[in-house]
Amino acid sequence: MTQMDAAKPSTLAAKVAAFYERHPYPPHTDDLENYRGSWNDARRRADSHLFWPHEPYRDDRTILVAGCGASQAARYAMRWPRAQVVGIDVSSTSLQLTAKLKRKYALSNLDFHKLPVERAADLGRTFDHIVCTGVLHHLPDPVVGLAALRDAMAPGGALHLMVYAPYGRAGVYLMQDYCRRLGIGSTGPEIAALLASLKSLPPDHPLVPLLRNSPDFGAAAGVADALLNPQDRPYDVPQLFGLLRTGGLRFDRWIRQAPYLAACGAIAASPHASRLARLAAEDQYAAIELFRGTMVRHSVAAYHDASAAPQAVSFDGDGWPGYVPIRLPETIIVRENLPPGAAAVLINQAHTYRDLYLPLTGDQVRLVEAIDGARSVAEIAGRGALPNVQELFRRLWEYDQVVFDTSRVG
Numbered sequence: 001m002t003q004m005d006a007a008k009p010s011t012l013a014a015k016v017a018a019f020y021e022r023h024p025y026p027p028h029t030d031d032l033e034n035y036r037g038s039w040n041d042a043r044r045r046a047d048s049h050l051f052w053p054h055e056p057y058r059d060d061r062t063i064l065v066a067g068c069g070a071s072q073a074a075r076y077a078m079r080w081p082r083a084q085v086v087g088i089d090v091s092s093t094s095l096q097l098t099a100k101l102k103r104k105y106a107l108s109n110l111d112f113h114k115l116p117v118e119r120a121a122d123l124g125r126t127f128d129h130i131v132c133t134g135v136l137h138h139l140p141d142p143v144v145g146l147a148a149l150r151d152a153m154a155p156g157g158a159l160h161l162m163v164y165a166p167y168g169r170a171g172v173y174l175m176q177d178y179c180r181r182l183g184i185g186s187t188g189p190e191i192a193a194l195l196a197s198l199k200s201l202p203p204d205h206p207l208v209p210l211l212r213n214s215p216d217f218g219a220a221a222g223v224a225d226a227l228l229n230p231q232d233r234p235y236d237v238p239q240l241f242g243l244l245r246t247g248g249l250r251f252d253r254w255i256r257q258a259p260y261l262a263a264c265g266a267i268a269a270s271p272h273a274s275r276l277a278r279l280a281a282e283d284q285y286a287a288i289e290l291f292r293g294t295m296v297r298h299s300v301a302a303y304h305d306a307s308a309a310p311q312a313v314s315f316d317g318d319g320w321p322g323y324v325p326i327r328l329p330e331t332i333i334v335r336e337n338l339p340p341g342a343a344a345v346l347i348n349q350a351h352t353y354r355d356l357y358l359p360l361t362g363d364q365v366r367l368v369e370a371i372d373g374a375r376s377v378a379e380i381a382g383r384g385a386l387p388n389v390q391e392l393f394r395r396l397w398e399y400d401q402v403v404f405d406t407s408r409v410g
Contacts, residue, residue, distance in 0.1 A: 025222070032078060175227050251300055
C-alpha cells in the first residue's frame with residue numbers, strides 16, 4: 001500500500017502541481033484525427049444513455065473536465081462538438097498544450113482555466129456532466145475535491161469518476177516505496193535510470209504484468225506518473241463507496257459493470273455463487289474485487305445525493321419491453337472457437353478479463369443483430385416473442401453489451 005504523504009495539504013498540493021508542470025500526463029499528442037474519427041452519433045448516443053438512460057438523447061450538455069491534463073478537455077470538445085466544454089488543471093504546461101490543440105482543431109466549444117479541482121466553484125457555474133478521471137487520488141484531501149465537484153453539478157448532473165484501485169497496482173506501490181527509499185527524483189536522467197532498472201526486476205515481481213501490458217510504462221511520463229508522483233492514494237471498493245457517501249454523492253453504476261457482478265463470468269458458476277447472491281450489492285462488489293485480484297482502477301457514474309434519482313434500468317417490473325437497446329461500440333460477435341452449444345459469443349473488448357463472454361444460441365444472435373438503436377425490445381422481439389427475451393436483454397446489459405434508452409417508458 002502507498003504511504004500517505006505527511007506534508008501539509010498546501011505543501012503537498014504545491015508538490016503535485018510542480019510535478020505536473022515538469023511531467024504533463026497523459027503524454028501530449030498533437031494528432032487527434034483518429035480520435036475524432038472514432039466518434040459518431042451512434043457512439044455519442046450510447047455514451048449519453050450510459051449516464052442518462054431515462055432522458056432523451058442530448059448532445060449539447062455542459063461538461064467540466066476536472067484535472068484535464070494535456071489533451072482530455074480537447075478530446076471531450078472534439079467528441080461532443082455541440083457541447084460547451086471547460087477544462088481545469090493546476091499545470092500551466094498542460095494547459096499550454098491544450099491551447100495548441102484548441103487552435104489546431106478550431107475547438108470553439110472549449111475553454112480552460114488554471115484552477116485546482118477544489119476551487120471548481122470559482123468558475124461560477126454548474127455543469128451537466130463532470131469528468132474527473134485519474135485525478136482525485138492525487139489530491140491532498142480527496143473528500144474536499146469531491147465535494148467541490150458535487151457542488152458544481154447541475155440538477156440531474158452526472159459525474160464520471162475514476163480512482164486507482166490497490167490490489168492490481170500492488171507492484172506500483174512496492175516500487176513507489178523503493179524509489180522513496182533510494183531518494184529517486186523525477187529529473188530526466190533519474191527517470192532514464194529507473195526505466196533501465198525496471199528491466200532487471202524479477203519475472204515474478206507484481207509490477208511485471210503492468211510493465212508488459214500497460215503502454216504507460218514504455219514512456220518516461222508514464223513511469224514518472226506511476227512511480228514518482230508525490231501523492232497517490234488508491235481506493236478499494238468499500239473505501240470508494242465511503243468516499244462517495246462522505247462527498248455527498250450517490251453511486252449509480254460501474255462504467256463497465258460486468259467485472260463486478262456476481263452474475264457474470266466464471267464466478268457465476270463457482271461453488272460460492274449462491275453465497276455471493278445473498279450479499280448486498282456493495283458487499284458483492286467488494287468480494288469480487290478480492291476474487292479478481294488485479295483491478296487497477298475503479299470507474300463509476302455517480303450523482304448528487306440530494307438530486308432526483310435517475311430512473312434505474314430494471315427488469316423486475318413491466319417497463320423493460322419499452323427499453324431501446326443501444327450496442328456499445330466496443331462489442332463484437334465472435335463465431336469461432338465457441339463453447340459447446342453456442343452459435344456465437346459476445347465480447348466487450350474493453351474488458352480485460354477473459355471469462356467475461358456471453359454465449360448465445362442462434363435465435364439469440366438474430367435478436368442481437370436486430371438491435372439498431374431505434375426499436376424497443378418489444379419491437380425487436382416481435383409478436384412471436386421468443387422465450388427468455390427478458391433474460392437475454394438483462395444479460396446483454398449486465399455484460400456491458402448494451403445500454404438502454406428508457407425515456408419512452410412511463
